[in-house]
Amino acid sequence: MTWISTPLFPNLVYLVLVGGLWLAALALVAPGTGVLELLAALTLALAGLGIVSLTLSPWALLVLVAGAVLFGLSLWRRHEAIWLALSAIALSLGSAFLFVSPSGGPDVHPLVAALTSMLTLGYFWLAIRKVLASARAKPAHDPSAVKGLVGEVRSALDPIGSVYVGGELWTARAARHVAEGKLVRVVDLDGLMLTVEPMQDS
Numbered sequence: 448m449t450w451i452s453t454p455l456f457p458n459l460v461y462l463v464l465v466g467g468l469w470l471a472a473l474a475l476v477a478p479g480t481g482v483l484e485l486l487a488a489l490t491l492a493l494a495g496l497g498i499v500s501l502t503l504s505p506w507a508l509l510v511l512v513a514g515a516v517l518f519g520l521s522l523w524r525r526h527e528a529i530w531l532a533l534s535a536i537a538l539s540l541g542s543a544f545l546f547v548s549p550s551g552g553p554d555v556h557p558l559v560a561a562l563t564s565m566l567t568l569g570y571f572w573l574a575i576r577k578v579l580a581s582a583r584a585k586p587a588h589d590p591s592a593v594k595g596l597v598g599e600v601r602s603a604l605d606p607i608g609s610v611y612v613g614g615e616l617w618t619a620r621a622a623r624h625v626a627e628g629k630l631v632r633v634v635d636l637d638g639l640m641l642t643v644e645p646m647q648d649s
Contacts, residue, residue: 457554460497467491502547511541535571539564
């Protein structure tokens with residue numbers, strides 16, 4: 448009897464899968480340097496390695512896919528809170544019932560599924576919703592005002608990193624590597640991504 452065949456295994460895979468979904472959701476609403484995206488991809492890939500050893504419920508898989516579609520709608524459609532709530536419910540249900548035990552019932556322990564689902568609902572509603580609302584909010588000032596300003600590199604640009612300019616931390620890119628602590632000038636703004644160039648004497 449291997450550890451894959453123990454009752455603990457589907458619960459571990461379930462928790463890794465949910466963790467990957469959490470990271471993926473945050474990466475989609477708050478894109479940045481790619482760290483979150485990489486962590487989400489690695490976590491979901493790890494969950495995938497476990498999933499191939501388990502029996503899946505077709506209807507739960509469809510619910511999980513529907514949850515992903517609903518999450519996409521929350522990013523691109525109005526009334527994002529409604530789509531986000533529906534997405535969180537679908538993702539919670541789909542993941543909790545995704546694995547089927549030899550007896551035909553859910554393979555994830557009910558207590559683990561219930562607690563994780565409640566945490567997922569809270570995470571989507573309190574964290575993801577606020578980040579999404581913040582990203583969609585109209586800025587209190589004109590972002591283009593940062594053009595021409597000089598800022599300091601807070602994380603190395605290679606080619607993307609972060610720059611502190613105008614009293615705020617921005618995601619920025621440069622044509623070449625710029626080390627942390629160097630001064631840069633903002634030359635362009637694409638959405639919330641700055642294009643900067645290093646100061647000659649920094």
